[in-house]
Amino acid sequence: MAVTRLPDYVVRRPSGFYRSTNPGTKLAIAALEVLAAFLLPGWIGPAVVLTAVLATAAVARRLRGLATFGLAASPIVGSILLVNLFLLPGASDPIARLGPLAPTWSGLWFGLQTIARLLAFSSAIALVYLTTAIDDLLADLSRRGLGRRAIFVVGAAVQMVPLTIERAGEILDAQRARGMDTEGHFWRRARGVLPLAGPVVFGALTEVEERTMALEARAFSAPGRKTLLRVPLNGRIDRVLFWAALLALVALVGVRLAGRLG
Amino acid sequence: MTASGSPARGSTRRVPPPPAPSIEFEAVSFAYPDGTRALADVSLRIEPGEMLAIVGQNGSGKSTLVRHLNGLLRPTGGRVLMDGTDIRPVHVAHLAARVGLAFQNPDRQLFAGHVSAEVEFGPRNLGIRGAELAERVALALAAVGLEGVAGANPYDLGYSRRKLLALASVLAMRTPVLILDEPTTGQDARGVARVQDVVARAAADGRTVIAISHDMRFVAECFRRVVVMRAGRVALDGLPSAVFAEAAWPELRAAYLEPPLPAVAGARLGLGATPTGSEFVAALAAGLRNR
Numbered sequence: 286m287a288v289t290r291l292p293d294y295v296v297r298r299p300s301g302f303y304r305s306t307n308p309g310t311k312l313a314i315a316a317l318e319v320l321a322a323f324l325l326p327g328w329i330g331p332a333v334v335l336t337a338v339l340a341t342a343a344v345a346r347r348l349r350g351l352a353t354f355g356l357a358a359s360p361i362v363g364s365i366l367l368v369n370l371f372l373l374p375g376a377s378d379p380i381a382r383l384g385p386l387a388p389t390w391s392g393l394w395f396g397l398q399t400i401a402r403l404l405a406f407s408s409a410i411a412l413v414y415l416t417t418a419i420d421d422l423l424a425d426l427s428r429r430g431l432g433r434r435a436i437f438v439v440g441a442a443v444q445m446v447p448l449t450i451e452r453a454g455e456i457l458d459a460q461r462a463r464g465m466d467t468e469g470h471f472w473r474r475a476r477g478v479l480p481l482a483g484p485v486v487f488g489a490l491t492e493v494e495e496r497t498m499a500l501e502a503r504a505f506s507a508p509g510r511k512t513l514l515r516v517p518l519n520g521r522i523d524r525v526l527f528w529a530a531l532l533a534l535v536a537l538v539g540v541r542l543a544g545r546l547g
Numbered sequence: 548m549t550a551s552g553s554p555a556r557g558s559t560r561r562v563p564p565p566p567a568p569s570i571e572f573e574a575v576s577f578a579y580p581d582g583t584r585a586l587a588d589v590s591l592r593i594e595p596g597e598m599l600a601i602v603g604q605n606g607s608g609k610s611t612l613v614r615h616l617n618g619l620l621r622p623t624g625g626r627v628l629m630d631g632t633d634i635r636p637v638h639v640a641h642l643a644a645r646v647g648l649a650f651q652n653p654d655r656q657l658f659a660g661h662v663s664a665e666v667e668f669g670p671r672n673l674g675i676r677g678a679e680l681a682e683r684v685a686l687a688l689a690a691v692g693l694e695g696v697a698g699a700n701p702y703d704l705g706y707s708r709r710k711l712l713a714l715a716s717v718l719a720m721r722t723p724v725l726i727l728d729e730p731t732t733g734q735d736a737r738g739v740a741r742v743q744d745v746v747a748r749a750a751a752d753g754r755t756v757i758a759i760s761h762d763m764r765f766v767a768e769c770f771r772r773v774v775v776m777r778a779g780r781v782a783l784d785g786l787p788s789a790v791f792a793e794a795a796w797p798e799l800r801a802a803y804l805e806p807p808l809p810a811v812a813g814a815r816l817g818l819g820a821t822p823t824g825s826e827f828v829a830a831l832a833a834g835l836r837n838r
Binding site: 452455456458459460461462463464465466467481483484488 | 614617619638639640643644646647648650652654655656657658668669672673716717720
């Protein structure tokens with residue numbers, strides 16, 4: 286008897302708003318949002334994209350995850366604001382004089398706009414990550430014809446992040462257990478942690494190499510068409526959204542190249 | 548004096564570890580941030596100088612329990628006491644002077660460019676320098692049979708020797724409490740004998756030795772007390788002869804553990820509790836003499 290649908294203990298299908306949307310469709314929408322954030326003039330791009338992303342995240346119940354991404358970006362956000370506030374070339378409308386420094390209105394304005402674009406761009410990508418299982422994304426890319434090697438590179442790169450974080454945590458624990466002070470003042474902690482960066486990166490690379498060999502041992506490079514264990518759903522709405530996003534993306538680039546926007 | 552209580556500089560005499568503290572887990576519970584409850588109301592007292600093995604299936608809470616001893620994890624309920632004092636406010640770096648923990652996976656512990664630097668790392672953090680540091684490194688490497696590879700890169704050693712190196716790096720700290728997480732994994736017979744020797748010497752020095760192991764033979768041969776953990780709780784606690792006795796097998800099986808072969812053979816032949824090979828042979832010889 287032919288198996289028409291794999292049981293949940295083999296493949297658990299994603300459910301819920303946006304989480305069940307086809308991964309390729311979500312990627313196309315994210316690509317459109319990223320371009321819109323940068324190509325639409327002034328505040329329009331970031332405002333439209335941020336509104337769309339936040340609304341989608343709220344309905345998909347992923348706002349908290351998105352907030353974590355936002356917090357992680359705060360050092361970059363802070364530095365962008367400071368650099369533009371004080372060092373924007375050609376700005377001559379000082380807000381105040383602070384000794385040799387003079388923050389400017391145009392620097393502040395430009396900095397805030399750059400931050401909004403950055404947040405719109407990164408939150409669009411983060412939303413895909415927060416609502417998509419990496420295996421589903423890779424399976425869908427494979428179904429759409431992306432080469433197996435390219436998929437492995439994408440998969441290894443994405444999966445390396447949580448693996449490296451876990452490895453770094455355990456290496457750090459092992460050194461703390463041998464008396465390395467990670468609870469003292471900043472410079473002491475930094476001095477202790479820096480030498481551990483090598484083994485963390487080296488270990489992660491070794492792990493990817495071992496994974497490559499394990500795949501090769503299971504006929505990863507064998508010629509011929511392969512069947513997919515996971516085939517993400519791609520319903521009519523998914524297909525319409527996918528093509529609509531791609532068309533909008535092409536149109537946006539075309540209009541920009543024609544010089545009609547900003 | 549250093550944090551470990553040892554003279555820091557210049558001395559070449561063999562300094563014994565400071566006296567081992569008493570340890571008490573007082574209704575300790577722990578849940579990971581994702582909500583996984585790893586320990587539930589664990590109460591356990593470990594006397595100074597005791598030799599204790601903790602066994603149980605993967606995920607039963609063994610590693611989580613011992614990580615509370617050096618502050619890598621803090622209980623979400625209950626207290627961990629050392630010599631009657633709650634260790635919650637004590638930094639890991641300070642607890643490291645009293646509790647040495649050799650991790651299960653050496654590759655998550657080793658990071659230095661050569662073997663002797665790796666072994667120096669712990670004692671250096673405790674403030675040991677000069678001749679005493681050199682002596683500690685030499686003795687620790689000799690204890691695990693790695694004295695001939697002091698200049699080698701740790702990653703040029705095979706897995707079993709990297710595991711022994713990780714053990715040496717903790718031995719050099721001369722902590723009064725020594726915790727070994729799966730010390731015999733990946734070791735051949737000679738490696739297991741090395742580990743057994745290290746455990747025996749540490750016990751002879753008066754140190755408290757706690758080992759987590761799935762190797763029931765090693766546990767029965769080396770330890771005087773065995774704690775069986777199941778689902779974050781202590782299921783059995785006693786002498787090897789009691790924990791591996793036939794009456795306890797249903798509890799062992801519930802924890803997905805098999806008693807050591809001599810214990811099974813002794814029970815089948817009606818020789819009583821014989822958790823170790825030597826006890827089995829002695830009981831068998833006595834039985835044959837009495838026939």
